[in-house]
Amino acid sequence: MTDRKCALLLFSKPPIAGMVKTRLTRERGGILTPEQAAEFFRRSLYDVSELCMHALYQLQAENDAARAADPSVDAVTYEFYVSTTPADNVDLMRKTYDAIGPWPMEIHYLTDAGSTFDDHFDDAFAQLFALGFDTVVSVGGDIPTLPKDHIVQAFQWLDYFRSLGTPGFVQAPCQECGTSLVGWCKETPMDNQGVYYNVDGRAALDAYVEKLKAAGIPSAYLAPVADIDEKTDLAHAISCLRAIEEAAPHQGLFVPRRVLDWIDFVGFKVTTPPNENHDPRQYIDE
Numbered sequence: 001m002t003d004r005k006c007a008l009l010l011f012s013k014p015p016i017a018g019m020v021k022t023r024l025t026r027e028r029g030g031i032l033t034p035e036q037a038a039e040f041f042r043r044s045l046y047d048v049s050e051l052c053m054h055a056l057y058q059l060q061a062e063n064d065a066a067r068a069a070d071p072s073v074d075a076v077t078y079e080f081y082v083s084t085t086p087a088d089n090v091d092l093m094r095k096t097y098d099a100i101g102p103w104p105m106e107i108h109y110l111t112d113a114g115s116t117f118d119d120h121f122d123d124a125f126a127q128l129f130a131l132g133f134d135t136v137v138s139v140g141g142d143i144p145t146l147p148k149d150h151i152v153q154a155f156q157w158l159d160y161f162r163s164l165g166t167p168g169f170v171q172a173p174c175q176e177c178g179t180s181l182v183g184w185c186k187e188t189p190m191d192n193q194g195v196y197y198n199v200d201g202r203a204a205l206d207a208y209v210e211k212l213k214a215a216g217i218p219s220a221y222l223a224p225v226a227d228i229d230e231k232t233d234l235a236h237a238i239s240c241l242r243a244i245e246e247a248a249p250h251q252g253l254f255v256p257r258r259v260l261d262w263i264d265f266v267g268f269k270v271t272t273p274p275n276e277n278h279d280p281r282q283y284i285d286e
Contacts, residue, residue, distance in 0.1 A: 002074045002075070003074070003075045003077070004074050004075065004076045004077070004134050004135075005076070005077050005079065005131075005132050005133045005134060005135075006059075006076060006077070006078050006079070006133060006134070006135040006136070006137075006155055007078075007079050007080075007081050007128045007133040007135070007136045007137075008052050008055075008056055008078070008079070008080050008081065008136075008137055008138075008139075008151065009081050009082075009083060009124055009125070009128060009136050009137065009138040009139075010045075010048065010049060010052065010080070010081065010082045010083070010138070010139060010140070010141060011083050011112070011120075011121060011124060011138050011139075011140055012045060012082060012083070012084055012093070012140060012141040013084060013085075013089065014084060014089050014092040014093045014096055015038045015039070015041045015042035015045060015096060016038060016092070017034040017035045017037070017038040018034045018038075019038075020037065020038055020041045021037040021038070021040060021041045021142070021228070021229070022034070022037065023229050023230055024036075024037045024040070024228070024229070024230070024231060024234060025037050029231070030230070030231045031231050031234075036266070039262065040228075040234075040259070040262060041141065041142060042096065043144075043258040043259045043261075043262050044141055044142055044143075044144045044228070044256070044258075044259050045096070045141035045142075046100065046258050047144050047256035047257065047258050047259050048139065048140075048141050048142075048143060048144060048146060048256075049080070049082075049097070049103070049107075049141070050103075050104065050254075051146060051148050051151070051254045051256070052080060052139065052151055053080055053103065053104045053105045054104070054148055054254060055148045055149075055151035055152050056078040056079075056080060056105060056151070057104065057105070058148075058152055059076075059078050059152060059155055059156075060076075060077075060078050063075070063076045078155075079105075079106070079108060079133075080105045080106070080107055080108065081107075081108045081109070081110055081128065082097070082107060082108070082109050082110070083109075083110040083111070083112045083124040083127075084109070084110075084111065084112070085111055085112050085113060085120060086111065087111045089111075090109050090110075090111055093109060094107075094109060110124055110127050110128070112124040112127070116196075116197075117192075117196045117197055118191075118192040118193050118194065118195055118196055121138075121192040121195075121196070122191050122192050122193065124138070125138070125184075125191075125192075129186045133186070134162075134185055134186045134187075135155065135158050135159070135162075135183065135184075135185050135186070136183055136184065137151065137154045137155060137158070137170070137181065137182075137183030138181070138182055138183060139151075139180065139181050140180065140227060142227045142228050142229070143174075143180050143225050143226070143227050143228070144228070144237060144241065144256040144259045145225060145226060145237055145240045145241060145244065145256070146180065146181075146225050147223075147225070147253070147254075148253075148254045150172055150181055150222050150223075150225065151181075153170075153220075153222060154170045154172075154181060154183050154220070154222065155183070157170045157220035158170055158183055158184065158185055158220075161185070161218050161220075162185055162187075164218075166217075166218050167184070167185035167186075167187040167188040167217075168184065168185070168188060168217055168218040168219055168220065169182070169183070169184045169188055169190055169208070169212060169217050169218070169219040169220070170182070170183045170184070170219065170220040170221075170222065171183075171205070171208060171219065171220075171221065171222070172221075172222035172223065172224060172225050173205050173224040173225075174224060174225065174226055174227045175224060175226040175227070175233070175236075176203075177203030177204065177205050177206065178196075178203065178204040178205060178227070179204055179205060179208070180224070180225040180226070180227055181222065181225065182208070184217075188217060189215045189217065190211060190212075190215070190217060191211075194207055195207040195208060195211075226240075234268075235270045237259075238263055238268055238270050239270050241256060241259060241260055241263070242260075244256070245260060
């Protein structure tokens with residue numbers, strides 16, 4: 001039996017007005033004030049964090065049950081980490097979480113460093129691997145429609161690839177050729193260099209695929225999860241969140257209650273104009 005540690009990494013900035021979700025603000029073509037944008041992100045951060053903790057609890061329970069049935073099964077511990085920058089923001093992030101605590105799991109904090117987003121992301125992964133974690137799955141705080149099963153399946157796929165002796169990679173795209181979830185093992189020959197912010201015109205998803213092919217890394221693909229940067233993203237999310245809420249009693253889905261309550265409080269309703277830009281229908285409509 002081997003003792004193993006897995007980490008869920010939430011990579012995020014604190015929800016400070018004027019610093020987060022600025023493309024949702026009126027100054028940049030959106031519909032929110034900077035304070036509303038920060039409040040939306042704060043609530044999304046809370047909902048995504050709670051969902052991740054529920055997933056980690058499920059994984060922990062499954063491992064505990066497997067070990068009870070077979071003591072030779074590896075003992076796995078799942079932990080929840082938040083990484084932010086600079087160091088002063090750690091206290092702000094801690095206060096953000098403490099404001100509505102206690103939480104279902106202990107929250108650990110990191111400060112990531114670097115000269116680019118790719119550097120910061122790599123640094124957070126490297127710190128966790130140095131702390132003894134053999135598997136890391138990372139998400140952002142702006143994906144309130146994230147399914148809990150994505151977190152569960154991400155760790156399960158990485159565990160499966162490890163069992164084959166070929167440490168792998170897992171990803172879920174966002175809606176614009178980027179990613180909403182990525183994860184890999186300590187032994188996986190993967191990094192984030194040249195991936196984000198399209199510095200050479202290459203989408204993040206394509207950059208990862210190129211790295212996977214070049215190194216022969218096995219990978220798992222999960223269904224896309226939209227992040228929320230633009231007002232159209234927010235409209236799409238509102239409709240999806242309503243559908244999640246409606247289906248939850250039948251499917252056992254996690255409902256992002258804090259974001260939904262904020263939407264109701266603000267009074268947002270999604271409307272779409274009549275669409276005349278479609279294929280001809282005179283041959284099929286009576």
